[in-house]
Amino acid sequence: MEESGKNLSDRGVYLRGTGVIGWPLASLLLLLKSRFGGFRVFVEPFRLQKSEIPQLLSLSEKGAELVDDGENGVREYFPHWVFKQEALDRSQVLCDSSPPGIAEKRIGEYETSEYDRIRLFIAQGSEHKFGPQFLYPESAPRSEADLPRFLHVSTCNTHTLAGILRPFYEEKPSELLSVLEEADFFVIRRDADMAKNDPHVTGPLLVLPESESGTHHGRLLNEVYEPLGFRLKISSSSITINSPYMHLIRFRVRLKKEIAREKILQRIATDPFLSVTELISTNSIFSSGRDRGLYGRIFSHAVFPTNALEVQGKEVRGYAATPGDSNVHISTLYAVYRGLGFVWGSEVEAFLSAIVLRSV
Structure with missing residues (x-):
């Protein structure tokens, strides 16, 4: 899975948002992590509400590292968490799964020095200004070359x-x-x-x-x-x-x-x-x-x-x-793997194709 010569000690994926897109995306990344290893998963919820504790607890139990950004209240509800900057310093890919329009508004923020270590920013859905569209497998030939730093996974x-x-x-x-x-x-x-x-x-x-x-x-x-x-x-x-x-x-x-x-x-x-x-x-x-x-x-x-x-x-x-709450995820996972410098081999594709409900 790993490209030769890469050090995995600080290879991480940083997720912002834990809604109908972010939660299953985080869960799939943690599933890949448990099966193949090689990276960490950091999850930053937005202004945590008590009603969201069960879904975040499920991610934490699967191996997610919850991020406190100083305002979202993670440290108030969870004994184990990491500071935002610490998580960013250990991440190479950031997935913004916030509600429509928010990722576009954060482009200026993502261009600051706080995010210097992030090699690839990914937004899903209606974030047309975020970057060029990406859809797997159609867009896979483009990823053989270097991906742009900002990528917009196509809508459902x-x-x-x-x-x-x-x-x-x-x-x-x-x-x-x-x-x-x-x-x-x-x-x-x-x-x-x-x-x-x-x-x-x-x-x-x-x-x-x-x-x-x-x-x-x-x-x-x-x-x-x-x-x-x-x-x-x-x-x-x-x-x-x-x-x-x-x-x-x-x-x-x-x-x-x-x-x-x-x-x-x-x-x-x-x-x-x-x-x-x-x-x-x-x-x-x-x-x-x-x-x-x-x-x-x-x-x-x-x-x-x-x-x-x-x-x-x-x-x-x-x-x-x-399947509007899930059909973008395979494309996002492919882009994440490319951003981390991992090889998307037949074993990974077979593993992910097995999660698709082929007969509904």
């Missing part, structure tokens, strides 16, 4: 859009240029995360188009492909509905030549980060993940209801559900 729906197109090529995403005529996506967004006290919309709410290609969803997907040297003809539209469970994407793909439905299903089945289901409602899919998935999550990029997949000659239509 961008992961699902990429997952929808992945069964249409054999090996490299650039093969889509010779396969795909056009793709249109209709993103049906859930409005609130069930773990938060967010208000619901009262009815379908339009997400307005921003360009000729429609809403931002298609643009973000092409921003994943552009560093690989190509763009696709993609259009997208979106509404937000009053559901707390999962986003759902309706897709229509026009190909340059016909493809058999069995071929698509075979490629979905052999992709380690895609899932299938016989269920036809997002609440049932979500509930299945909660009941059977590791930490109650699905972790795949997309969940395909196979009975809804239609293939008519060169046109393919279907649905894919977005």
Whole structure:
């Protein structure tokens, strides 16, 4: 796992935020740490509330080192903790899993001398100004060279859009240029995360188009492909509905030549980060993940209801559900490994693909 000549004594990952993204990310890092070793996991909660003590206690019991930043109150509730600067001095990668918009506002802070030892800053989700987009496995070739110091792991729906197109090529995403005529996506967004006290919309709410290609969803997907040297003809539209469970994407793909439905299903089945289901409602899919998935999550990029997949000659239509609280984590873990200077080998990938709930 380790690149030659590296000293692991102070190799650490610093996590900020322990919500619906941060807690499972920390748990997965601790799982990797227990299996492969080689790094430490520091966790900084934001203004700790008593209600958050159980989830932080679970991380501490798994081996996380809790960070007191002087204001968050960690030392008031936990006998063992470390100062923020001590943790930063022993870390090389920082993952900011704070609510949307906060990581972008911290860019100036991260450029100060306090964070000089951090080689890679990672933000997940809607932090578009934080750095270039990153999505594994599509963006993996970029990581063979040096990664930028600031990296933005793509949104959950961008992961699902990429997952929808992945069964249409054999090996490299650039093969889509010779396969795909056009793709249109209709993103049906859930409005609130069930773990938060967010208000619901009262009815379908339009997400307005921003360009000729429609809403931002298609643009973000092409921003994943552009560093690989190509763009696709993609259009997208979106509404937000009053559901707390999962986003759902309706897709229509026009190909340059016909493809058999069995071929698509075979490629979905052999992709380690895609899932299938016989269920036809997002609440049932979500509930299945909660009941059977590791930490109650699905972790795949997309969940395909196979009975809804239609293939008519060169046109393919279907649905894919977005595991919005977990499908960014494999990409984040890959970036963390690269930032730490570790080799992402077949053993690590096999270990992580095993946590994906492939049949939902």
